[in-house]
Amino acid sequence: MQLIQSDKKRVVVGLGLTGRSTMRFFQRMGLPFVAGDTRESIPDMASLREEFPDVQFHFGQALVDVCPDASDIYLSPGLAVDLPDIVALTERGARVSGDLDLFMAQVSEPVFAISGSNAKSTVTTLLGQMIAAAGKSVGVGGNLGKPMLDLLEAKHDCYVLELSSFQLERAAPAKFAAAALLNVSADHMDRHKTLVEYHRVKQSLFAATEVAVFNRQDPLTEPLQRSGMALRSFGWQSSGMADFCVAIHDGREMICRGVTPLLGVDELRLPGRHNVLNVMAALAMADAAEIALQAAIDAAKSFTGLAHRCELVANIDGVAFINDSKATNVGACIAALQGFAQPSAKIVLIAGGQTKSADFAPLAKVLESIPCELVLLGEGAEAIAQACRSDNNSGNNISNNSKLRIHFANSMEDAVARAGRVAGAGDIVLLSPACASFDMYSGFAERGDAFKAAVNALASGGQN
Structure with a gap:
């Protein structure tokens, strides 16, 4: 070949x-x-x-x-x-x-691909666990864990790949057995320059796939070219009989396939409302992969998530400290905020880092409707603050949130200490930076570890 x-x-x-x-x-x-x-x-x-x-x-x-x-x-x-x-x-x-072209040229087994601005790793991992629970050997990797070409060192029944926009932009159309585009929001604008170009690259995921899975809550995920492919979708409201939604059955909120209830939302161990969508995305992919439905449901019930993705670190005096260091763009931060928002509780958001030329106006808009205080650090601190200040007159779509309190920190330890001082019982301290980590850390994992260390120190009385 x-x-x-x-x-x-x-x-x-x-x-x-x-x-x-x-x-x-x-x-x-x-x-x-x-x-x-x-x-x-x-x-x-x-x-x-x-x-x-x-x-x-x-x-x-x-x-x-x-x-x-x-x-x-x-x-x-x-x-x-x-x-x-x-x-x-x-x-x-x-x-x-890139490696995707080499990989696809070598495999004859089904390949299931997942991309999106956010939640790729969560859905990729969960889908892999669903397939394994059905008794199949599955290789999981790509932009997550093992590089995809290393997966070829062992024989598998199928493969699940997380794919970034950087991997897709240099690849030829790939004949995936099924592909899911979870969400699209501005990211890596320092590389892709415009949302239009970024969207074009993400849509290339569907160029030759057999089944396309998209998010009904996000029109940018819908395949632009639909001929020759089957469709599955997921979202809050019901749609077709083969699609996934949330509905009330006997007074209980249930994840459903069409009108058939599958599992209760209250049975999920993943925290945050946004993770209900992620579970539905994995179920839609498992359905496209013809995985036994009960095996997929059991895997969804037992899945607790990944490190640095909405990870509960500690509960200190009634305050939950959540590590979402993997939220390296505005869309991921917004998803976490909306996932944890409650009218009766305040979120103290720790954010900032390397901006990747991001626009923080959408974040500022969301913060207008969520009880919140900000603790900002890193290179992006002032850019986020400027977008959120009520006297910002830099352009359209700006914040009018005069009640938002903004604090600045010079380190993660300082940020956690400040957040701990302003949070009360029932509140949430959320590290969801909306930025990359490379201004202060080697990657999101090191940043998340720094947050966890600071929280543990606070719990043991090591910070003032």
């Missing part, structure tokens, strides 16, 4: 997790390649050379000079397709792709 011809001049660009898995794949296949990285050096160079002793590496050098005859460039998701070197090589005839 064309993707693994031995006479190609392959260049793997970007030596993070995905780049290394691509290198392992070529090494297993016995195919020649060279590798490069835009960085002058990488921290674990010794282990890289030990794993790939016969590979020629290029660091910080112009690829157009060292690999002028490259025929195929396998670009890691973290690197933009419009890098000058990449553009120059494509103008010479090189083809740019």
